[in-house]
Amino acid sequence: xxxxxxxxxxxxxxxxxxxxxxxxxxxxxxxxxxxxxxxxxxxxxxxxxxxxxxxxxxxxxxxxxxxxxxxxxxxxxxxxxxxxxxxxxxxxxxxxxxx
Numbered sequence: 001x002x003x004x005x006x007x008x009x010x011x012x013x014x015x016x017x018x019x020x021x022x023x024x025x026x027x028x029x030x031x032x033x034x035x036x037x038x039x040x041x042x043x044x045x046x047x048x049x050x051x052x053x054x055x056x057x058x059x060x061x062x063x064x065x066x067x068x069x070x071x072x073x074x075x076x077x078x079x080x081x082x083x084x085x086x087x088x089x090x091x092x093x094x095x096x097x098x099x
């Protein structure tokens with residue numbers, strides 16, 4: 001999965017660089033070119049921000065699920081421990097009474 005992610009980021013970076021070069025070499029005035037470059041940078045910044053926020057949200061959601069899972073399993077283990085302890089004590093009492 002890491003290789004696919006790296007390839008995706010390399011592709012996106014190549015696209016951004018290519019778009020920047022295309023804008024710089026496109027016919028137009030300096031003001032127009034600077035405006036296009038600024039818009040491209042703003043769009044790339046928005047994309048990066050959205051990607052970061054989406055990733056952060058998925059990580060938060062995933063950690064919440066892990067926390068809930070651990071809590072549930074902890075409760076299950078605690079219940080199993082208590083049941084085993086109770087069964088052990090009953091068996092010990094039964095042996096102490098002779099049978």
